[in-house]
Amino acid sequence: MLSAVAARKAAKAPATSSTITGNTSGQKSQSSTSSSSPKQRSKRASQLQKTRLNTKKARKLKPFEQPNGTKFADDLFKSQTDVIPVEMEYDEMSMSEDLLDVAETEAKVLHGSASSEDESMSEDSRMDVATLFPQLSQAAQHSEDNRQLTTWEPIADLNLFFLDRDESHALGLAGPTTLVCFREEESLCVLGTCQIAIVIGAVELCGLVLQEGPHQYPIFAPRSAPLPVFRQRSSTTPNRTFRDLPARVNGIANFKTVIAIWESVTGVEGLGKVCKNFGGIFEPSRWQQSVAHRPFGIDGLFMITRCARDLSPFTLPSSWSNAIHNATEVKDDAKSPAFFVKGPKNSGKSTLCRTMVNQLLQKYGRVAYLDCDIGQTEFTPPGVVSLTVVSRPIFGPPFTHPTLPRHAHFVGTTTPRSSPSQYLDSISSLLQSYQLDIQTPIYDLDNAADSRILHTIPLVVNTMGWIKGLGADLNQRIENLVAPTHVFDFQQPPIDSYPRYSAIQDNYEFLSSYGARGSATNPSFSKPSSVLLDPITSVVSSLPSSGFTAADHRNLSMISYFYATFSKDTNADLFSDTPATTWNVSHPLCAIPPYEVDCAIAFDKVILTGAGSEDVVNEEIQRVLNGAIVGLISCEPGVLETTKDEGSGIPYTQKSSVPPPSASRCVGLALVRGVSQLFNSGSTLRQSKTLLHLITPAPVSYLQQARVVVKGDLELPVWGMLDFRSFEKYGTLGGEVAGVQGESVPYMQWGKAPDGVHGAEKRKVRRNLMRRGQM
Template sequence: MLSAVAARKAALEAQRKPELPEFPPEPLTAISVNPKNVSKRKSAGQKSRPEIKKPRKANAVRPTPKAKRADEFVDQTDMIVVDSDDEDSDSVLSTLDDFGNEAPTRRAWSPSRPVEDSSDEESPDGETLPFDMSSLFPSTSNLQKQADDAEFLSTFEPIIDENVFFLNETELALFGLSDRTTIVSITAKDSICLLGTCKLAVLQGTLSLTGTTLSASRTQHTVFAPRSSPLPILRASGQSSSTSILSRSNLSTRLQRILESETVISIQENRTGVEGLGRICRTFEGVFEPSRWQKSSTTAPFNIPGIFMITKPSKESHAFALPPSWSKALNDVTVSDVLAGTHIIKGPRNSGKSTFARTLMNHLLGSYRHVAYLECDIGQSEFTPGGMVSLNIISSPVFGPSFTHPTLPNYAHFIGSTTPRSNPSHYLDSIQALIQTYRMDIQTPAIEMMDDEDPRIQDVIPLVVNTMGWSKGLGADLNQNIDGLADATHVYDVQAPAREEYPMSASTIPMANTYGAYYSRDTMEESTAPIHILEPITSFSTAAGYTAADHRAMSILSYFHAKFPLDAVPGELGQVTARSWDTARPLCAVPPYQIDCAAALDKVVLTGSGSEDVVEDEISRVLNGAIVGLVACEPGTVDLGTVTGTGIPYTRQDSPPPPPASACVGIALVRGVSPPRIAETGAATANLQMLTPLPHPLLAKARVLVKGEMELPVWGLLDFRNFSGGKEVDPGDVAGVERDKVAFLLWGKASEGVMGAEKRRVRRNLMRRGQM
């Protein structure tokens, strides 16, 4: 083996000295070079030298260079084997750096490269991490690789009536349950990797689930485990706890043996209809079931529909693994019943920032009754659709990706885009208004009566701030302003995946403190809050074939198909989360609300790039098929819009309502706009057909519509009833809309008479002069 630099030097030396060197007494095993396969191309800065051409014999193999040169590389660890038989070895050596490591290839600049539409403005190729994080965390750099290479994800061996008990009707009545339930006894050596949906409760002992420790209680936790996100693993936490809600009086004779077990859980069927979202968005079809390549390593030992146990890893299934740096940071969180902490999570895209924010929130819920979650990442929001900053008061742990728990925000402001690039001032004003609301109304709530049954703290509420992944240029300035507004007590900096070609400067090398966290010399003087440097985790969704755009589309579709209680309104400490989905009908078959613009709307505002160019006569065409934010404003804070000839109150070049005096209650889809008509007052008016899952009390408050840059995904326009997974539709189903009659879609080639309707031809061979 030989490094790339040494291989090139050996090839040049062999060209200048055609004489054959003497072989050493013993064969050298540290060098195996075939000069025929070594590149002879010279770099740009290398001087050309005359070549000495000598006749050589056919099939002759040039021996190894001089032995004294080979001794320098005997103990070298960074080696590569140059023994390829490919004729063009230049491409191999060009992808290797000076240390023999494989360097990432970057695509040349091209004007046809698509623009990222997320708040994470940087492309993966633009990430420049200054140093290799594996040197900081040598034991965890290959954490997920080791987890994937493990022989088994689940070591639990189910044995009926010994560690797995199927409850009959009599036993269900003793537990006060009605749905199908299975009791499982887990030891410290057992691990269970779940796939699917279920309700889970800890009956005895403690359970570790995705970095969260659950104690015995009557609370049933909803678990969503699709293949598009890391799969949860159930383990006995090992913490000493004698809590149990089991008693011999409620147990039959065959169940009394579970009282001697360390951890006892119940797994219950969970019928929510979330699996039907895969029928609407075909990218996620069958994510709650094992794929056909996984069926040999999947079992269903719990006799519960919709839940499976994964025994062996695969490329489509990745188990959740908590890195030690994350575990250390969670254990360092101090709990106080006097002062609530503010935890801010920063980091670039695809580094696990949102996953850690969810894990931290679940960890805090083990000590606090409520946790406030401020979502600043408008590209991939946790509880709401993208395009809005929101403040949610969470009271129960969340186990599942974002599309499995759509929640009505307690306080929110509509931005209208998945990036704050077009209106950064409104983005910062909205975040500032939410932080002020938290400080004044939420941080120290007024508790009339203390609940002695729940030992968790309830008179203070901590705050978790999840920032966006746009960490350069304007995004870095916005994140810096968010740091100043939040005044964090704990800062968690998730590093980007390491790249060795970017050496780290001495001023940014983190150093450990006495608390186990890591401080940066550049930021130590600016902030007194402890800064925890966290290692990144593998992007599980990308490895499984799901992009950020796929998750945004799924989140919006999940929101529009979610079923919220019709009379539920989120209060100051209330949480309203959808528990079921209506996926029997597509959006084109759902009856819409009919809104009279003259009676129900005060104003229509357009925001985003190009909105100032929309004239009054074109507002009906702009709203047709658009996603709008429903904004409720305080009386007297906004001026009424001018009623145009289309019957819609719209004023050109107007700004959104001020965040301190307004709040976004949700989003809606304008499915159609009627032609203008003359109302009783003599003014023109129009009707809007809107689709929204919001409860009726919230709709009555929203009298301002804000239209941004967001659009409904194509999956939401289609009628999936005509085709379902290659099978014929059931005769009882309502006939779907024909493909050619779907609104807002044009199939096939456009009309030749329309200028610009042809498909644009993109040239990808254009380069700058410096790239030639």
């Protein structure tokens, strides 16, 4: 490799120097040395000495030779016939920078490049690693990190108009509104929260083209997720005319697209006060002030001009867009398609499913979303598999749209490793509910003015990122249960590794008990259309890391659920989901008044599930439930045998099994803030009753149906146990505010433990008992 580098340097040298050999080379080097100054001669001497040292270090070892010159005992190896001695060679790709310097210096010495002219030429001809790896070059990284996101330039009273309340009513909007006017091919990237409506034309947002109309869309754009970018698109509907607007606004008809933006008051920004590592995610950070501006006059909304640290725009690869467009194209409106998405973690499955739901809502009135990823859920807290009916586009990460689904089952853990049978049974029950109750709606209340397809509801299935071992088997069983019409696979195996039509057909008779969509005798069953997609990390060359892990997003989703405010209006309509409208973060969870529930009257049974749950005796059930997250389960009458425990006052039986998913459902989660006993002194006997203090955002009408409590492995994040009000007042998590003391929080330690206490240091937990590739 060194000789090859030297040859390239020699080829770039002058022809006269390349022909000098023998005594002539010595004479030239001697004359050049004598004509140079003493300082230059000493500098060249030191460089030559350094070159010899580096050359000595980089000396290639002979076969079976150690660096100190001794030889290995190779007689034993040479005597074997099945061993082939191979000479050691340097790897070209792993050559370090100092070896390149050695090669360059040798080329200078051997070919007489000691003059200033030759030195400048060799400096310009230095090998650049970017020629081999263009994505590692500083120019490429600089262009990716500073690419322009917003081409729209705000000019007041020209393409930016501020309307008061009366002027907004002329457009059919409520409250002060800002009109943003786009010309052709202009774009706008935003950070924060707002509400939008399309006034004129059309705009593309997160892979969805929004046409003008009366629909209003909430936008949630935190720094922890890719930022939405508004792009002007051509409209397919005629432009509206406005007659009641002032003269200064009548010029908006000359623009291609006009959108109305106004403030969104939901309180979702307050979640950063609870979960400190997500604090200020709806605002630019200190190093992003140069690229963030506030031209809209709306609190909590910023315009992002260029990419910056921890800021990345929403990017939909062209291959994804083409695959979604071809799959969601309505060919036969009598059938309801089923889309199955699978692949490893961090590949973009949730983004693809969210984009697919948004595009399906342009053609269908509602879309069913089956969430099989209990670790990174979309509409529910972690540990729940759910079937949610979506009726409006989604513009925001999962923690911004928690929903109370009509069909859900509580698994109680973030991985199905400990309970795979319960996980499969829950998904099978959800698929059966989809086929019987949702797939073909019997009636629709608001189908008069809607031109979309309403008599059928498509299905989108998102799977977990565990694709090896047991996880691969579970995903394959789910795919057989769903019998999808379209499969999106982020893996890249050979095409032959896909299950053949005959193999799927043979499994249908066995899986009929799980509620499969078809069977081998069903003539309408056909082979699914499989599409291979590249993961988002390989398609997009530069994705700034937000710095948040999957556990952080899971904790934020759990906290967002408990602080969410759901609609109290109970609608008997099967197809209306119940999304969160606002978030109330005025008080921490430790200061919210809980429900006081008598276990003997309100609940029929308390069940523990998960690893080690069968070892909990009746005397310890109160300690186990204290501070736990439980699932509120509604069961059909006669499914479980009710038990009453007189000792603890809690209807708990050791080693009880969870109710079957086919006869039960989860109505919500609750936090057991505390367990207390109330003693009543009678004439002859002294009786006591056990009270559970529950905190849950579920409406009261939902709670009346829950008669069973199930505790799994879910835990409340540490941020949910703290009183954030003390931090706002004192700057620390301690102190006393409104009677809540931070130092008195149970099982929490403030500050450093005193010296001499065993277990005070942070211990490293080893979780590598089995390699990832062996799972």
